[in-house]
Amino acid sequence: MAWSFDKHTPVYIQIAERIRGGIISGEYPPESQIPSVRQLAFMAAVNPNTVQRALTELEDEGIIYSKGTSGRFVTDDAGLIDAARHKVAKSIVSDFVEQAKCLGITKEEIIRMVEEVKE
Secondary structure, eight states, X not given: OOOOOOSSSOHHHHHHHHHXXXXXXXXXXXXXXXXXXXXXXXXXXXXXXXXXXXXXXXXXXTSEEEOGGGOEEEOOOHHHHHHHXXXXXXXXXXXXXXXXXXXXOOHHHHHXXXXXXXX
């Protein structure tokens, strides 16, 4: 089944986010090979050029690297993976806080909600 994409964000960014999520969650452990451009394009039902652009983004971040014709692999740099995890988590929290503020929820209420969910 093809991946679903929202209409508000470019598809290549959504593909990069999905692969990044797989890396930071451990689905693709350090030094593991990422599926090929063709495999990913087939799974996502998109043009291979779109996947290529997403993978280039991840290479630019340093969380994947190319081994020539052998494919692309996840970095073994735990610091880079942790930084990516932190960046994604911070973005999620930032979005949540912004939405909560739009609802008129105070900082104290947000903290209390997080503590309740944590328990």
